[in-house]
Amino acid sequence: MNETKRNSLANATMSRRGFVKAAAITGAVGAASGSMFSTSSWLAPTQALAEEQSEEKTCYLCHNFHCLGGCGLKATVRDGRLAKIEPRPMKDDRYRKICLRGINEVQHVYAADRLQTPLRRVGERGEGKFEVISWDEAVKEIADNVKAVQEKYGAGSLYVKKSVEASLGQGFSFVDVFLNAEGGGLTGLDRGIANGCEPALQTVNGNSVNSIWEMKHASTIINIGDNLAESGIIWTQALVDAREAGAKIITFDPRLSPTAAKSDQWVPVKPAEDVAVILGMAQHIIENKWYDEDYMKNYTSYPFLVDRETGELVGEKMTGTNRIGKKNATIVHSMVWDEASGTAVPYDQEGAVPAIEGEFTLDGRSVATEFTLLKEKLEEYTLEWAAERSGIDAQTIAQIADDYANRGPATINCAEGGPDKYANADVLGHAIAIIASLTGNYGKLGASVGFYSAGGGSLSGTLTAWPLPEWAKLSENKMRLYEVASKPNDIHAAITFGDAFTLRAANANATIDWIKSLDFFAIIDIYHSSAVDYADIVLPACSKFENTEEYKNVRVSQNHVYIAQKCIDPLFESKTDLEIERLILAEWGYDQYLPKNYDELNRKQLSNLKGNLEGITYENLIANDCMLPLKNGDNPVEDQVGYHEPIFKTPTKRLELYYEDLVDEGQAFPSYETCDEAYDGNPLKETYPLVFMQGKTRYRIHAFYSSSEWFQENYSPCVTMHPSDAEARGIKNGDDVLVFNDRGDFVCRAVLDEGIRPGVLFMAETTYSKYYKKGFLQNVTNSNLVERCYKMKFGPQILYNDVLVDVKKA
């Protein structure tokens, strides 16, 4: 107990000192940001009123979606100010949710970084020098510039993007479609693993179709690339419940993330080598015959015959919707080898007894079952090989394979972090589909695969869309956001809601050069985010707590429908997204097609609802304190959604593991590849020996909450490194360090910790660049693209973690 005392004292004392220091830094930044008004001066008139009559009201709304939470909040507004935020009561208490991000809005809404008025750039792009202008001037300037660019280069030369939180706030955008702008198409984000697993498993954008609340039925849960406890924080209850119910939680991560720390087993795999562990597990499962042959025969493509020479599936070629949802595609009505008749027959022929293994001769061709080919493929991926690549010993890999195959229903939560952001992510996704299908751990209660940080499967409902004229649509997609820095494009002007550029693009210096090359760039944001400094015109948007009307957005979240009640008036000169879109489009005369206000939009969206939304109306939603469950949303959702029988949405209704469209890439079955840059053996490691990886912190949703003066007391940009790597470079805990490679550099604080694999640096993404002493983390990241991914559903993915750097004292 003496030990505890010393520790807790040291700890608390340290944090108190840390608080004082952080507060001093905050003050300096606040002054430098050049706010015209402090909250107090702006709010002074209200304050005078407050002393005479203190009035409280309760408002309900749905919070952020970008964290994939979307919690139903109960806000207390006192004298026109947001005073308290807590979770709203819910019938199913599991949905009574909030996390620190929801609570901190009490400060964050009033943060010094709020954009207060429209601004016009007066310095160079990036310099951050602006003058205050009126809304009229700002909107006219946007219209004049956009019109000039579109007249010269065509409609598609305008790029319009709502970054995720802004687009999710409303659910859709008007400016982009009415101006026939380029919308950017695929974004290259978060679909690395999904590229590989979705064709087989029919996940939804990588999301598990089974609910996260089902995890309590799993015996083993493997987290790969997910730090649930800091990303979709509120969903962690399901993981904690599962562990309490007896599930063994195994978490792969080069760092002891909070999620890894709450697991039964931490697997500190080398960056990008998760795929080696999974391939080793697959080989070990086959070698030990831990696979489920009945499941494989009945519910997977393993008995299907493949032509050895061409790699083509044997069977009649037909036209239909293929397994990645492409219509009018070639699909094969596969054949199996019927052991009863000794001939090849269609896989779905009544009474067929398919061989799971074997080589046969068919019409003079040599054919083999998929499983036979897979076994051959996996032979080289021995435990020893996997251990060598991954840094995880063979015995441990064998144990994980045993836990996965033999302990009962097993779930893999393969998410959008960590290994999702390396060049071999698709191979990992495919390998995960392989072990799930070998062991029958898919399509059963407690046995699923996918991304769970959004809660997994839930009830869905579609609101009635605002009707648009037929001509109001995006131009043909020619530029994907991840290509801006690496491929020539025809974009000459951009309007973004939120920071669509600097947050997302790897190798930021190249992206910034591209932004600087634009004829015109306008940004609409709530806060002075990193991208604002590059904009020509800046418009201040208000937060979701602010409105000029009584109600704002309608959203479907967590099996419920919510409408956002106004909490406070728009702060400063900010306006709502809808007001801003109406103002901009009025310059073209298109405002006539838009809803006049949220009331009109909400009533439209809530009219004639069908399916799970049937019976929900504007009136009864308001009457029920702005929230109603979807049909049966009052009942436990886990029984209602997902695959609980192994019948799937592929053309064959089976798990289709063999990707014949990737034969030319050598990836019909997963074939090990190193990542692009961060792998052992890369000669570049002699110059830049450390892998730089990013992940989540509880204090951010991407860069959102950088402005929170509450969070700033606990968190500032820092890189976590192993003490041995620090010692070799003369770095001490708390030192400012320069992280660098040939692409760029930045300076932040070093945190030394034993809970990270030596040779790896970890940093939470991301924080507005002005809070760094120099640069910011995307200056060093990798913008290479993986060519084979153009053949895949989600295209190439940004290789945020596939990065080598070195570090030294700043």
Place this chain on the structure above:
Amino acid sequence: MTKLAIAINTDRCIGCQTCAFACKMQNSVPQGMAWNRVITEGCDHEDGSLGTFPNVTRTYLPLACQHCENPACEKVCPTGATYKDEKGRVEIDYDKCIGCRMCMAACPYNARVFNWAEPVRKPDFKYGDKEVVERERGVMEKCTLCKERTNRDEQPMCVECCPVRARVFGDLDDPDSEISKLKHEKSVRILLEDKGTRPQVFYVS
């Protein structure tokens, strides 16, 4: 009698700091101060690890006033500002506090924070519970077990907001309460038991 208490399940706690910010908001706690915080046991930084790679461990330990049955702070308070109330909570009468900080030194849990300077609140208007009294310079403050809420039969804000349901609030004098059952059924950890302070906040796993 009533003996209000909190049990914290450290197996469930994920260290997310939601309880810490819920407390800051509810109680209008100024910048640079915390009534409640989640420490990483034995570490000088948040999310630190004990041991040597790869054999490391981490324990998140939410820490606030322990509402001791035998509070060291109460004994040393020269004015009676710190007292044990009828519901078993340790409270401070701010009007009686002379800022001598004897209690701060006496508390083995370092749970008390002092207004050394004029408190700075962000936002700079009164946020939090309407009934909570803002403290001034020279006054000691700490977790009140959300006395304004618990007086209204609501649970403390840290318990209300915990996203993983790691916290249980209740009356230890009621043998049928969930918290009383937890105390008997689970493995219980009391911080610094040898100090004889007999905390009513306890940790289960």
